[in-house]
Amino acid sequence: MPVPPDDPDYVPARRREIGVRIRAARLHANLTQEAVANEADVDRPSVVRIEAGQQDPRLSTLIRIADAIGVPLRDLL
Template sequence: MPSASPPPDWVLARRRQVGEQIRALRLDANLTQETVSLTAGIDRPSVVRIEQGQQSPTLDTLIRLAEAIGVPLRDLVG
């Protein structure tokens, strides 16, 4: 099976934007990465990688993060 090619630059840029948005919303809610990770049921290093745009979260993870931060899902990617 051939390996997947890396995403194009515009996708990586958008991923970083989403991560920055998640971080901003988390900070606006006065929540730590640790609190969000525990509430969302994901490990803190994953939260860090998502916020830095290094990891592409699944839809399930985005739903968990939105719930943990207390915002609608659309706010994470808007």
């Protein structure tokens, strides 16, 4: 999903924090973005944008990414 243009400043900052946590968990699990994308049934560019905090993912997508990495969702949020 595209990022809404009228978000308060703290929202993009928090989105970037979540992206950093996703990337760290993925690297800790020794997984590529491609592997996570395939397992989570999302395209790789979406994983890239989510990790960069440029995409506002749906909750269901975050759940699938957490499962693909093998961590609880709360660890990413």
